[in-house]
Amino acid sequence: MTHPIFPPDKLAKVMELITHYPEGKQKSAILPILHIAQDNFGGWLSTETMDYVAELLNILPMEVYEVATFYSMCNTKPVGKYVFEVCQTGPCMINGSEEIIQYLKDTLHIEVGETTSDGLFTLKTVECLGACGYAPMMQLGKFYREHLTKEKVNAIIEECRNTAATNN
Amino acid sequence: MVRKLLLEKAHLEGIRGYDVYRREGGYRSVEKALGEMTPDQVTDEVKKSGLRGRGGAGFPTGMKWSFIAKPEGVPRHLVCNADESEPGTFKDRYLMEFLPHLLIEGLIVSSYALGSHVTYIYVRGEYSWVIDILETAIGEAKANGWIGNNILGKGFDLEIYVHRGAGAYICGEETALLESLEGKRGLPRIKPPFPAVKGVWDRPTVVNNVETLAAVVPIILIGGEEYAKIGVGKSTGTKLISTCGNINKPGVYEIDMTISVEDFIYSEEYCGGIPNGKKLKACIPGGSSVPILPANLLLKTVKGEKRLMNYESLADGGFVKGSMMGSGGFIVLDEDQCVVKHTLTLARFYRHESCGQCSPCREGTGWMEKILRNIDTGKGKMSDIDLLWDIQRRIEGNTICPLGDAAAWPVAAAIRHFRDEFEWHVLNPEESQKRNYGLAHYADPLEPAVAAV
Amino acid sequence: MAEEKKLFKVTIDNIAIEVEPGTSILNAARRIGGEVAPPAMCYYSTLKGSGGKCRTCLVEVAAGSTADQRPMPKLVASCRTNVMDGMIVKNVTSEKVLDARKGIVEFLLINHPLDCPICDQAGECSLQDLSYQHGTEGTRYEFKRRTFEKHDIGPYIQLHMTRCILCYRCVYVADQLTNRREHGILDRADHSEIATYIHKALENDFIGNVIDVCPVGALTDKTFRFKNRVWFLKPLDAHRNCLKCSGKVTLWNRGEEVFRVTARKDQWGEVKDFICNECRFEKKKTADWVIEGPTRIDRHSVISGNHYVDIVEPKEIMPEVMGGRNPKLLMDINQVSEVNRKDIDLSEIPGPAHSEDFEKENS
Numbered sequence: 007m008t009h010p011i012f013p014p015d016k017l018a019k020v021m022e023l024i025t026h027y028p029e030g031k032q033k034s035a036i037l038p039i040l041h042i043a044q045d046n047f048g049g050w051l052s053t054e055t056m057d058y059v060a061e062l063l064n065i066l067p068m069e070v071y072e073v074a075t076f077y078s079m080c081n082t083k084p085v086g087k088y089v090f091e092v093c094q095t096g097p098c099m100i101n102g103s104e105e106i107i108q109y110l111k112d113t114l115h116i117e118v119g120e121t122t123s124d125g126l127f128t129l130k131t132v133e134c135l136g137a138c139g140y141a142p143m144m145q146l147g148k149f150y151r152e153h154l155t156k157e158k159v160n161a162i163i164e165e166c167r168n169t170a171a172t173n174n
Numbered sequence: 175m176v177r178k179l180l181l182e183k184a185h186l187e188g189i190r191g192y193d194v195y196r197r198e199g200g201y202r203s204v205e206k207a208l209g210e211m212t213p214d215q216v217t218d219e220v221k222k223s224g225l226r227g228r229g230g231a232g233f234p235t236g237m238k239w240s241f242i243a244k245p246e247g248v249p250r251h252l253v254c255n256a257d258e259s260e261p262g263t264f265k266d267r268y269l270m271e272f273l274p275h276l277l278i279e280g281l282i283v284s285s286y287a288l289g290s291h292v293t294y295i296y297v298r299g300e301y302s303w304v305i306d307i308l309e310t311a312i313g314e315a316k317a318n319g320w321i322g323n324n325i326l327g328k329g330f331d332l333e334i335y336v337h338r339g340a341g342a343y344i345c346g347e348e349t350a351l352l353e354s355l356e357g358k359r360g361l362p363r364i365k366p367p368f369p370a371v372k373g374v375w376d377r378p379t380v381v382n383n384v385e386t387l388a389a390v391v392p393i394i395l396i397g398g399e400e401y402a403k404i405g406v407g408k409s410t411g412t413k414l415i416s417t418c419g420n421i422n423k424p425g426v427y428e429i430d431m432t433i434s435v436e437d438f439i440y441s442e443e444y445c446g447g448i449p450n451g452k453k454l455k456a457c458i459p460g461g462s463s464v465p466i467l468p469a470n471l472l473l474k475t476v477k478g479e480k481r482l483m484n485y486e487s488l489a490d491g492g493f494v495k496g497s498m499m500g501s502g503g504f505i506v507l508d509e510d511q512c513v514v515k516h517t518l519t520l521a522r523f524y525r526h527e528s529c530g531q532c533s534p535c536r537e538g539t540g541w542m543e544k545i546l547r548n549i550d551t552g553k554g555k556m557s558d559i560d561l562l563w564d565i566q567r568r569i570e571g572n573t574i575c576p577l578g579d580a581a582a583w584p585v586a587a588a589i590r591h592f593r594d595e596f597e598w599h600v601l602n603p604e605e606s607q608k609r610n611y612g613l614a615h616y617a618d619p620l621e622p623a624v625a626a627v
Numbered sequence: 628m629a630e631e632k633k634l635f636k637v638t639i640d641n642i643a644i645e646v647e648p649g650t651s652i653l654n655a656a657r658r659i660g661g662e663v664a665p666p667a668m669c670y671y672s673t674l675k676g677s678g679g680k681c682r683t684c685l686v687e688v689a690a691g692s693t694a695d696q697r698p699m700p701k702l703v704a705s706c707r708t709n710v711m712d713g714m715i716v717k718n719v720t721s722e723k724v725l726d727a728r729k730g731i732v733e734f735l736l737i738n739h740p741l742d743c744p745i746c747d748q749a750g751e752c753s754l755q756d757l758s759y760q761h762g763t764e765g766t767r768y769e770f771k772r773r774t775f776e777k778h779d780i781g782p783y784i785q786l787h788m789t790r791c792i793l794c795y796r797c798v799y800v801a802d803q804l805t806n807r808r809e810h811g812i813l814d815r816a817d818h819s820e821i822a823t824y825i826h827k828a829l830e831n832d833f834i835g836n837v838i839d840v841c842p843v844g845a846l847t848d849k850t851f852r853f854k855n856r857v858w859f860l861k862p863l864d865a866h867r868n869c870l871k872c873s874g875k876v877t878l879w880n881r882g883e884e885v886f887r888v889t890a891r892k893d894q895w896g897e898v899k900d901f902i903c904n905e906c907r908f909e910k911k912k913t914a915d916w917v918i919e920g921p922t923r924i925d926r927h928s929v930i931s932g933n934h935y936v937d938i939v940e941p942k943e944i945m946p947e948v949m950g951g952r953n954p955k956l957l958m959d960i961n962q963v964s965e966v967n968r969k970d971i972d973l974s975e976i977p978g979p980a981h982s983e984d985f986e987k988e989n990s
Contacts, residue, residue, distance in 0.1 A: 026294075079340040572701075
C-alpha cells in the first residue's frame with residue numbers, strides 16, 4: 007500500500023481541528039482526525055493510516071495505536087461497505103434485539119464480527135448507543151436506525167444494495 | 175401541567191435554528207448575565223438554585239463551580255460532558271438534537287461565570303449527526319455575535335468547540351473524559367488532584383453534564399430562588415427523564431420531581447402504562463448503574479409512603495430498600511422479563527466498557543459476566559450466587575473510578591431482590607430455558623386498569 | 628536562616644512516625660518497615676506517574692488529619708495518597724483492608740496461568756510473594772483463562788502476555804528511560820495487552836530495564852531464558868566503567884559462570900540505578916566486572932542463597948499421611964538430577980537445556 011494522503015479539503019479540516027487546542031497540545035485532535043481518516047481511507051485504520059496520523063500530529067506511532075485500539079468506533083481491521091452495529095444492551099434486549107441480530111445473521115449468512123463475501127456488509131454487536139427509548143436499534147454509518155423490525159431490516163439491506171449498485 | 179423550563183419549546187417548528195430560537199426569547203440569559211451580573215453573581219444564582227449535577231452523581235453545581243482554582247496566568251476551561259452512554263439514558267441527545275441553542279446559551283453563561291475562554295463539548299462519537307447540529311448552531315451563534323471576541327461589547331471572549339469521542343462509556347467519567355480530550359486512552363485519573371485544580375492540560379477545569387448546563391439558562395432568567403421553589407427539598411428545578419423498556423410511551427420527559435413513580439409510569443402524560451395489560455415487575459429508575467427495584471419497593475418506600483421521582487425519595491431506604499436518581503434513565507421491566515438475563519446484559523456492558531486499568535474492575539467484571547451467563551443458560555450452581563455476591567462486594571469501592579461501583583450495584587441489587595429467581599434458574603436448568611420466572615411475590619400492587627387514568 | 632521544616636505525624640497500624648509533607652502513605656509505611664508496609668504491584672518509586680492501578684496497597688484511613696478527623700469513606704491507594712498531619716492509617720490492623728487485599732489477589736490470579744514451574748520469574752516474583760502472603764489456597768474461578776496472540780519482541784526480551792498484570796511500569800520505563808517508546812498498552816478492558824502493534828523488536832538502549840521492573844514473569848531476559856532457577860544462583864554486587872550508565876549491577880553467578888546481569892534492587896525490589904543494555908546483555912564474563920561481594924538481600928526470599936530467613940520449616944508429614952508408616956524414599960531427586968552438575972556450563976547452551984545436552988557432555 008502506498009502512503010495514504012488526505013485530499014486538500016480534508017487536510018485543511020485536519021489542520022483547522024488542530025487549532026482548536028492549545029499550542030503543543032495538538033495530540034488532543036487525535037480522535038476527530040481518526041474519524042476523518044477512517045471515513046476517508048476505506049472505513050478502517052490501517053497501520054499506514056495510523057502512522058500518517060502520527061506524522062500529522064507529530065507524535066509517536068505507538069500513541070496512535072494505543073488510542074485507536076481503545077475506542078470501539080475505531081476499526082483496526084477492514085470492514086464491509088456497510089457496517090450494521092446492533093445494540094444488545096438491556097433496554098434493547100428487552101425489546102427484542104436478539105431476534106434482530108439472529109435475523110441479520112440468517113439473512114446475511116454471517117456471524118457477528120464477520121463481513122459478507124461480497125464485502126458489502128459487516129455485522130457487529132455494540133453496547134448501549136443511547137437510543138433505548140427507540141429500541142431495538144442499530145447504527146448504520148452516520149445515522150441510527152430505530153424501532154427495528156424484520157421488515158425494516160429487509161428494507162435497510164435493500165437500500166444499501168441499491169445505493170452500492172448505483173454508486174458503482 | 176408541570177412547568178417546563180427546558181423542553182417547553184422543544185416542539186416548535188424551526189426551534190433548532192437560530193432565528194426561531196432567538197425570536198422565542200433565546201439568548202436573553204446571556205444578555206442578562208453579561209449585561210447585569212458579575213461572574214461571581216452568576217455562580218451565586220446557580221448556588222441559590224440548588225441545581226444538582228444531572229449526569230448521575232447529583233453533586234451541587236454551584237459548589238462545584240466555586241471550587242475552581244484561579245491561579246494567575248493559567249487559563250481555565252469549561253467542558254460539557256455530552257458523552258451520554260449510560261444504558262437507559264438518552265435525554266442529553268434529545269436536548270442537543272432539538273434545542274442545540276439552549277445548550278450553547280447555557281455554555282456561554284457558564285463559561286462567563288467560570289472565566290473559560292475556550293469551552294469544549296465532548297460528544298460521544300456515535301452521535302455523529304448531533305455533532306453536525308451542534309456545529310451548525312455554534313456557527314449561527316458566532317455569526318450573531320454570541321460567541322467570539324468581546325461578546326455584547328462586554329469584553330468577554332469565548333470560543334466553543336465540539337470534540338468528538340469515539341466509543342467509550344468510560345469517557346463519561348470526568349477525568350477519563352479529560353484524558354480523552356487530551357488525545358489519550360480514556361483512563362480515569364487517580365484523584366486528587368481534582369479537575370477543578372488540575373484538569374485538562376493541567377489547567378483548572380469544570381466538567382458539567384449537558385442538562386446541567388442547559389438548566390443554567392432558566393436559572394439566570396427566573397433567578398436562583400425562583401428555580402429552587404420548583405421541586406421539593408434538595409431536588410430543585412425540573413429533571414429530564416428518559417424512559418424505555420416495557421412502557422407504552424418511551425421518550426424524554428421533563429418532570430418537576432414532585433410526581434410519584436406510580437403516576438409517572440401509569441399516567442398518560444408520561445409513560446402511559448405497561449403495554450398489553452402486563453404487570454410491572456421491576457424498574458431501574460436512574461440508568462443501568464443504579465440498583466434495580468422490584469415493583470413493590472419501587473412504588474412505595476419502606477415506610478409505606480408513595481415513592482416520588484426525586485433524588486431523596488428514590489434513595490429512600492438506602493441501597494437495601496431504595497435506589498438512586500442517577501442519570502434519569504428509567505428502564506421498566508414487565509412480568510415477562512428475566513432479571514437474570516437483564517443483569518447479564520448489563521454485566522456484559524460493564525465488562526466491555528471497563529478501561530482495564532485497575533485490577534478489580536478489569537478482572538471482576540468479566541468474571542461476573544461469565545458466571546451470570548452460566549446461570550442464565552442453565553449451567554449455574556447454587557454457590558455461584560454467593561460467589562457473585564462476593565465478587566461484586568470486592569469490586570465495589572476498591573476501584574479507581576465509579577465504574578467499578580456501577581458494575582457491582584446492578585448485580586448486588588438483582589441478587590438482593592430477586593434471589594429466588596436466580597435460585598429457580600439453578601434448580602430448573604431446563605425449564606428456565608423455555609419460560610421466564612414471572613412475577614412471583616413481587617406482584618404489581620396496582621391494578622393497571624384502575625391506574626390508567 | 629533555613630526555615631525549620633514542619634513534619635507531619637502519621638500513625639500507621641498504631642505506630643507513629645514523622646515524615647515530610649508530600650510523603651505518600653506507602654512511603655511513610657515503608658519507613659516503619661516490616662508488614663506495616665503495604666504490598667505494591669504497580670507503584671515504583673523511580674518511575675514517575677506509576678501507581679494507583681493494582682489496588683493491592685489499599686489502606687484504611689481512620690482519621691484524615693488533626694484538622695479533619697473524619698475517616699475516609701473508601702479504602703485509598705496508599706501509593707497515591709499523601710499523608711496529612713495527624714492522619715491515622717490502618718493497614719494490617721484493618722479487617723477491611725485484609726479482606727479487600729484478598730480479593731485483589733484473587734482478581735490478579737484468575738487469569739494468571741500459574742505456570743510458575745516453567746516461569747523464569749519464579750522465586751523473585753512479586754505476585755508469588757503477594758499470593759503467599761495474602762491469597763488463599765484455592766481458586767473459585769472455573770473458566771478458561773485468558774490467552775493472547777504471541778508476539779516476538781526481539782532478541783533481548785521475552786514477552787509472556789498471559790502473565791501480565793498490567794502494572795504499566797514497562798510503559799513508564801520506555802517513556803522515561805529510552806529515547807523512543809515502541810511498545811504500549813493496546814485494546815481495553817480485560818483484553819488490554821502490552822504489545823508493539825506492528826512486529827517490532829524492543830532494542831532501544833535502556834529498554835532492558837523493563838525486565839527488572841516487571842513484577843511478574845511477563846517480561847523476562849531472553850538471554851537467561853530457561854537457563855537456571857534464580858535460587859540456584861548467587862547474586863554478587865559488581866561494577867564496571869560504563870559510559871552510558873552507572874555500571875553498578877548484580878551478577879547472578881553459579882561458580883565463575885555469569886548467568887545474567889540485572890540492576891541492583893533495594894529492599895522493596897526497586898531499582899534506583901537503571902542500567903544500559905550493554906551491561907545487561909553483553910557482559911556475561913566475570914572478567915568484564917569488578918566483583919564487590921555478595922549482594923545483601925534484605926527481605927526473606929528464596930533467592931537468599933537458598934538460606935531462608937525467619938521461615939518456619941515445613942513439618943515432615945510423610946508419616947502422618949502414610950498412617951504412621953515411614954516409608955523409604957525410592958529416589959532422592961538431589962542425587963539423580965543432572966541439572967545440578969557443576970561440570971556443565973549451562974550458559975553456553977543456546978536456548979533451554981534439554982537432557983540431550985547432558986548426554987552430549989557425558990559422551
